[in-house]
Amino acid sequence: MRHPLASCLLVATLCLSSTLVSAAETVLIVLSGEGRDAGKTRPGYEFDELSQAWLIFKANGLAVEVASPQGGAVEADRYDANEPFNAALLADTDAMRQLADTRRTDALDANDYAAIYVVGGKGAMFDLPRDTALQQLIARAWEAGALIAAVCHGPAALVDVRLADGALLVAGRRMTGFSNEEEAIFGKKWASDFPWQLEDAAAARGAIWDEAPLMMPKLVVDGRLITGQNPYSTTAVAEAIVRGLGRAPVARTLWRDEATMALVEQLRDGDVGSAHAALAQSPTHYHADLIGILGYYLAQAAGDDAVALRAALQTMQLALPHMDEPRLKLAAADAHLRLSERAEARALVLQVLEATPGMEQAEALLQRIDG
Incomplete structure (x- = not known):
């Protein structure tokens, strides 16, 4: 028969072991609790950035807990519930409970x-x-050896974290997040209310x-600090966390937005023909609309940079055969014109006018081309 003291020691050891395993395998996900009306009256968190990371953590055997500054229910900005990663999270009763x-x-x-x-x-x-409280939690976790990670606007939680010696967590460390360039294009509704621009504050x-x-x-790893630039960096951040915890991420099929951005990167690397062939062969495997919209905004951001404008035009051209959107053709025509390619620009505008006679935007662009 086991001695009573031995039994007590065994129980204590098991409890300690359980605690250590829990700490070693648990990722805390922090969400903004600011959101209202799916982001219409007050912005919240990005559901895609939650769902993709959650699924990767769980697939790799990690436990997940969720927190926010005020606790309780939190509201995401508008998202597509039919995307497979979002649908999977919505069907997860533990996730919905948390x-x-x-x-x-x-x-x-x-x-x-x-x-x-x-x-x-x-x-x-x-x-x-x-x-x-969040800043103190992050500081204590860092000093205890935890990984600290954030994506998109999430690094806003990190910039004012001070460690026990008074040093700022981010000082002297490489990081990324939603850039000033991205904010200028996509942050017009709320950016003026921000306490600062994330890039500037960092x-x-x-x-x-x-x-x-x-x-x-874009993924940046500096020791135990892991950051991602925008929503399309989420999976890279999540898998970097998995690797940082000593695990090899399990093999998986890329989600459509991942595959789409990989295709755009292939295009930007100069493999134009293969990118077009891949999209033509498996159009449902990619988001052609995402490619077109990305190209449109890349052209807006390019300014007078001919190299950037050419990359934007190539991105739009990749999407054009798969999008029946006259405004995308006009954006591509405008890019041609800015690159002094008037014949190409004119041909695209005439295609739009043939399909949509009298379209004012097309008529105005044609006048610029012929002027």
């Missing part, structure tokens, strides 16, 4: 988590930077900022 009753950041113990992952969305620019605090072209995926 989202309906998130934990308060001021009620958490940093030692319970091997990693903290901060989801973006414009709401993250409002409540996360002013959450001192740089002012001594971070070494690193970014990719507009909305292209």
